[in-house]
Amino acid sequence: MSFPLLTATAALPALGAIATAAVPAARRTAAKWLALVFSLATLVLAALVVVRFEPGGARYQITESHAWISDFGVRYELGVDGIGVALLALTALLIPFVILAGWHDADPLEDTRPNRRWRPTQGFFALILMVEAMVILSFEATDVFLFYILFEAMLIPMYFLIGGFGDRAHAGGDEAAATQRSYAAVKFLLYNLVGGLIMLAAVIGLYTVAGTFSLSEIAEARANGSLSIATGTERWLFLGFFFAFAVKAPLWPLHTWLPNAMGESTAPVAVLITAVVDKVGTFAMLRFCLQLFPEASKWATPAILVLALISIVYGALLAVGQRDMKRLIAYASISHFGFIIMGIFAMTSQGQSGATLYMVNHGISTAALMLVAGFLITRRGSRLIADYGGVQKVAPVLAGTFLIGGLATLSLPGLSPFVSEFLVLVGTFSRYPVVGIIATIGIVLAALYVLVLYQRTMTGPVKAEVRAMPDLSVRELVVVAPLIALLLFLGVYPKPLTEIVNPAVEHTLSDVQQTDPKPEVEAAP
C-alpha cells in the first residue's frame, strides 16, 4: 500500500492541534511555535500533493478508499481533482500566515482583574489547526457522507474561535464586546446548522435513491443507466444540498451571519472564515451539486444567477455604506462570493475555471487586506473607519500594503483577482450577456468601497490618535509581503494554476453536458 498522502495532509494539522493543546499553560510561546511548525509541515505535504498531481491524468488522483460503516455503505474515500488541489494548496498556504498574524491575539491580558477573561493561547492555535484539518479533508472527501460529517464538524472549532476570541478593544466596552461576540458565534452556528440539517435530509434522501454515498459509484451507476433519479426527486435533493452550500458561501439573502462573524472575531479568524471555511461552500457546489444533480442544476440556474447578481450588487452597495472596516470587508466578500457562484452556474469553461481561480485569489487578496486591517485595528483599538485618518503619513508601509490589498479586492489588472474576475465575467457573458453586463457594475462599486475606505483611513490630515502609530513590524511584514508577492505573481502568470484547474472543469462541464458557446464569426488568423 502506498503512503496515504491525502490522509496525512489532514492528519498532520489534527495531530498538531492535539499537541498544541497539550502544551502546559505557562509555555505559551512554545505552543505558538509548535502550531506554526505543524502548519508549515502541512504546507510541505500540500506542496507534495501539488507535485504528485498530474493535470492531464485521471479525474480523481492520489485516491484512498477504506470501508468505514459498511452497513450504510459509508466509505472513507479520498481523492483530489484539480479544483480540490487548488483549494487544498490555498488552505495549507494561508494557515501559517493566519497563525503568524494572530501571534499575539490570544495572549492573556496584562492586568489580572478577576472579571477579565483569560485567553487560552494554546486553545486558539489548536482550534485553528483543527479547522485546517477538517477543511483540508473536506476538499479531499469523495464520499458524500464523509464530506457531510466534516462540513458540520468544522462548525464546532469555528464557533469557539468566533465566540471565544475577539478584538482587544471594543467601542462598547468589554461587556458589549462579549455580548456581541456570543451573538455572532451563535448566529454563525445556528445558521450553518440549519443549512447542514437540511443537507442531512438530502444526504439521506440521496442514499435511499442511490444506495451508496460514493461519488464514483454514483457517477458510474448514472453512466451505465442503472441509476436514474426522477426529476422531482432530483430537484428536491439538489435544493437540500444547495441550501447548505449557499448558507456557507454565503449567497444573498442567507448572508447576514457573515458580517457579524467577521466583524466580531479577530482579523486572523475572520480570514479563516471568509478565505478558507466559506470556500468549502462554493467548492461543494462545483463538486456535489453539479456532479450529483446535473439536470436539477441546469433547472435552477436562472434563479441562482439572479441571486448571485443580487449578491454582487447588494454586497458592494452595503460595503459602501459600512462604518466598520471589518464589516466592510465582509460585505465585499459577499459581493465576491456572488461572482464565484455566478461563474460556477454560468456553466462555461471560462466561468468555472474563473470561479475556481476566484476562490484561490479571493482567499489571498482578502487575507492580505483583512490582516493589514487587523494590524491597523490592533494599533488604534478601533474598527470604525472614522477613527482613522492620515495613517499614510505616519506608517507608509502599512498604508502601501493596505492599498495593494485594496487594489486586489477591486480586481486591478496585474493582481491575481483580475484574472479570475474577468474570466468569470467573460464566461457568464458568453452564455448570459445581460447577466454579465449587470455584473460589471460590481467593478465600479468595488472601486468605490475600496477607495473610500483608503481615503478615509489613510489620507487627509493626521489624526491625533494615530500620530504615534508604528509602521509594520518584521513579523507583520513577513505575513503580508509573501501574500502580495503571490498576488502579483498569479496576476501576471496564472498559468500554473489554470493548467491544474482546466481539466477538472472540463470534467465538471461534461457532467452537466454543457459545451462552451461558439463565437459567431470564425476570426481570420
Added chain:
Amino acid sequence: MENLIALLIAAPLLGAAVLLCGGRRLDRVGHWLGTLLAAASFVIGVVLFSDMLGRSGDGRTLHQHLFSWIPVESFQADVAFQLDQLSMTFVLLITGVGTLIHIYSIGYMEHDERRRRFFGYLNLFLAAMLLLVLADNYLLLYFGWEGVGLASYLLIGFWQHKPSAATAAKKAFLVNRVGDMGLSIAVMLMFTTFGTFAFGPVLGSTGDATEGKMTAIGLMLLLAACGKSAQVPLQSWLGDAMEGPTPVSALIHAATMVTAGVYLITRSGAIFNAAPDAQLVVVVVGAVTLLFGAVVGCAKDDIKKALAGSTMSQIGYMILAAGLGPIGYVFAIMHLVTHGFFKAGLFLGAGSVMHGMNDEVDMRKYGGLRKHMPVTFVTFGLGYLAIIGFPGLSGFFSKDLIIEAAFAKGGTQGWILGSVTLLGAAITAFYMTRVMLMTFFGEKRWQPDEHGHQPHPHESPKSMTIPMIILAFGSVFAGGFFAIGERFVHWLEPVTGYHHGEAPISAATVTGATMVVLVLGAALAWLMYGRRPVPVTAPRGSLLTRAARRDLLQDDFNHVVLVRGGEHLTRSLVYVDHTLVDGVVNGTAASFGGLSGRLRKLQNGYARTYAVSMFGGTAVLIAATLLMRAV
C-alpha cells in the same frame, strides 16, 4: 530587434519597482534613477524607430510574444506586443515628453520629502502607458489601461494630506472605472463574436460580423475612451485632477492618459469603420466636448484649470477627427502629437509660474510676469501661439487639417461639424489669450500668501527651463515638419488607412476662415482683459460664466444625482439589510424563543396542575378510543 520591445516597458517598470520598494536609502539618487530609466526607454524607442525607418511596407510591424497569460480553453490571452507605426508614434511621444517631464520634476519637486516616491509613480505611469500602446490584444491593453488609471490615482493624490487631493484622486479613478466597464464589456463582446480579442484577428474580420455587434462594440469602446480622455459625459475628473503636482498634469494631459482614448479609437478604426452609427456618436461626443471644454476654459481663474478645460477641448478635436473615419485618423494622431508638445510646454510653464509665485494658481493674482520670468514667458508664449493655431506653428497645421476633414465629412453633418470646429478655434483663441494676458501682461496684482509672504517671482532653475525650451521647439516646428509633403500621412497610412475627403469648400477658404475667427477671438480677449485692468476678485459674471466656473453644473448634477442618490441608496440598503433581511433571521429566532417562553409557563411547579393535565389527557384518550370504536 523585436526583443527590444519588452525592454521599453521593462525599464520604467524596473524603476517603479526599485524606487517604491527601495526605501529611504534611495532618497538621494531616486530621482536620477527614475529619470535615467525613462531616458533609457526613450533611447530604446529611438533605436527601434530608426530600425523601423530602415524597413518598408508590412515589414515595419514588429511582434514579440512573451508568454501565455490567461489560457482557458478558447480564451487565450497572451502577453505579446505589437509595434507598428501607430504604437511607435506613441512610444516616442510618451517616452520623449515623459523624460522631459522627469527632468523638470527634479527641480520642481526638489523640496518634497517624498520625491523618490514621486519618481516611482512617474515611472509606473510611463510603464502602464507603454503597455497600453504596445499590447497586441485588447485584454493586455486593458491591463495597461487600468495601470494608467492606478498611476494617475497615485499621482493626482500625491499630496494625500490634502483632503481635496485625495478626493480628486478617488474621483479620477472612479470615473475612469466607469469607462473601464465599457472596455471590459467590449472585450467580452469581441470574445463572443470572434472568439478572440487579439488585434489582428478582430480587426481583420470586422466585415464578417453584423453591424449591430460592431456598433455595440464601438459604443463600448467609446465609453472607455470617454473615461480616459475626459470626454462628455465622463469629463468631470479632469478639472479636479489639477490637485496633483503640476508635472503630473503635464504628463496626464500631454503624453499619457487622456491620449489613450484617441489611441483606442484609432487603433480600433476597423471596428468603427464597420459601424457608422457608432462613428456618428463618436463625432457628436467629440464636438460636444470640444465646445464644453472651451467654454469652461474661458471662465476659470485657476491657471491649471483653464489649461485643463483647454485639454478637454483639444482632445475633443482629436476624438471628432477619429470619429470621421479614415479621413480623420491620421490628423487625430497628428494633432495629438503636436498637442503633446505645446500642452506639456504650457503646463510646465504654468508650473514654473506657480513655482515663482508661492504656489499661487489664481491668474487674477498674477500679472506683469513677463519681465520677471523671461524664459517661461517666451516658452509659454510659443506654446500659446501654437495652440491657438498661429500660422506656421504646430497647432496651425494639425488643427487646420482637422477642420478641413470635418467639412469633408460632407452633407449637412459636414457643415455642422465644420462650424463647430471653427467656433472651437475662436473660443480657443479667446481663452488662451486671456490666460496669456492675465499672467504675463498688465499690472502686478500679486498678493501675499496665507503666511504673509509677498511673492518674489524669479526664473526657475535650469532643470525646469531646459525641458520647457525643448518643448517650445517642438511646439514651433513639429507641425510644419509633419505637414510638409504629407510626411505624417504617409507614415501612418499603412496602419490607419487614409482617405482624402471631398471638402465642399477649398482648403484655402478653411484656412482663411480659421484665421478670421482666431483674430476675432484673440481681439475679444484683448478688449476684455488686455485693454482694461483685471480685477483681483472675480466679478459675479453672467449666468453662463458662473455656470462655466462650476464646470457647466455637470459636477453639481453628479453630486445631486449620483453622490447624494448613492448615499441615500446605500443608507437605505443598510437599513433594509439590518431590519428586513436580518430581521427575518432574528425574527425567526425570536419567534421560537417566544413560543418556548409561552410553553414554559405551563410548567408552573404545582403538582395539582400536572394532575389536571394528566386526568385531562386520560379523558381525551379514553374519549378518542371510544369514538374510534364507535366509528
Added chain:
Amino acid sequence: MNPVYYLYLASLLFTIGAAGVLIRRNAIVVFMCVELMLNACNLAFVTFSRMHGNLDGQIIAFFTMVVAAAEVVVGLAIIVSVFRSRHSASVDDASLMKL
C-alpha cells in the same frame, strides 16, 4: 344483585378520589384520595372478575394492594421529610419543580 351497581360505585369512588386529588391541598388528604382511587380500581377489577368468571381481576387487585402499600411507605416518608423542612404539608408550597 346486578354487578353493574358495583361498577357505578367504583366510578363514583374514583371520581371522588380524583376530585380530592385536584382540589385538596393537604398532602395527607391528597394521599388518601389517591388511595381511594386505587381502591375504586380494585373494586372494579374484582367486579369484572366476578362478571367474566375468571380470577385475573382478583390477582390484579392483589398486585394493586401491594403497590399501594409500597407507595404509602415511600409517599408518607416524603411527606414527612417535606413537612420537617418546611413546616407545611400543603402540596402547593412545594412548587420548585419548574423552569
